[in-house]
Amino acid sequence: MRRFLFSQTSCSLLRRQRRPKDIPHRWFLSSASFSTAEYDDGDAFQSSPSKVKIFDRHLKRTQRDRAAWLLRPNDSFVHAVAENLVDRLEDCKKTFPTALCLGGSLQAVRQMLRGRGAIQKFIMMDTSYDMLKLCKSSQLDSDNENIETSYVVGDEEFLPIKERSVDLVISCLGLHWTNDLPGAMIQCKLALKPDGLFLAAILGGETLKELRMACTVAQMEREGGISPRVSPLAQACDLYMFSLISVAHMVRDAGNLLTRAGFALPGVDVDEYVVRYKSALDLIEHLRAMGETNALLQRTNILKRETALATAAIYDSMFAAKDGTIPATFQVIYMTGWREHPSQQKSKRRGSATISFKDIQKQFGNGS
């Protein structure tokens, strides 16, 4: 039942954020199969991946190639996220000899490791060859010298990793661009050894809300308004650089995703980072450097210069602080999950309790 509901939610999410006039009727029919319920048998890669293509993976790859050249060595936002993610390794007693790091901010994750998790073999995977080249050529820190690092160009949707072969999968700010997030997570789970850890940080739906608001207003102003049939949010998404139709729109969804992918002991938490920029154009430059610009399949390719400038101006007037900087919110959802192992704690079977809750109440709560 829950599965059914879930596919309903994701469907309505998509509907809200897309321009309905562009979507052929067939699309709605196929969106029913967006739920990866049929993957639950664990053969995610055997059956065909989700038929609905939301993101242009090829474009994303090109954008990440570009990001490799624009990458900022000391990007405080990316470093904060990577630090937060990698820090979780310290909470585990377990060590992780073999670790797989998926695309997104590879470089930052490697810098932040600093010997945590006692990783011996580190495999870095990205869709962009240039990005890996950059990682390969950059100087290794002294802390990471003993780690044997390998590089693979690969797609998270088609993970080229053998089953039960790695102890840890880290994905820092990359998975939100996959068309089939549950499928990608199932593949990560399969790649893990039993009792292996999956750590991921993805951007949530609240990300860049200011930019989206400014875009909508600018478009209404410059391009003669938005017809009432069309969702403003979708317009803003189409129009500008960044959009998120992440399946994990909310924390609860992220939790569901983990459970559905079959991870044991799932944990989800959310952080909001507010980054301050000198102007909206600086924000766009930063998004480019992170490779986080719009990669929707149904995007509008042409952004009118006038509209872009109006967006920057509106952003400034709506959100600017006293010192002239503008804030941008990034909502990061952190997900943690383990591959099942007999040693992990489990809840008991339903109905196996021997003591009634009423008795417990009598014992401890004196009428309160």
Added chain:
Amino acid sequence: MVRLSKRLLKEAGTGVNKTLSEILVCPLSKQALRVCEEPPSLISDSIGVSFPIKDGIPCLVPTDGKILDTDDTMKHDNAADDSANNK
């Protein structure tokens, strides 16, 4: 310096290092890959696709793969030969 040259030698030998050759599989069929020395590539026999290795970095994105000619596969692999005959 020694370490660097060692690493270079290792990569020059097989195209991919030991760790990778142990854990990498075909992204589509999840079956084992075979290393091809010349040109450096990883070949998935189950689907007859070769994935290039560029500068020691294997490229396993499905769109990077090249579908092998049947003649080529027959020369290299008996299993592929059989399947071609069965057709």
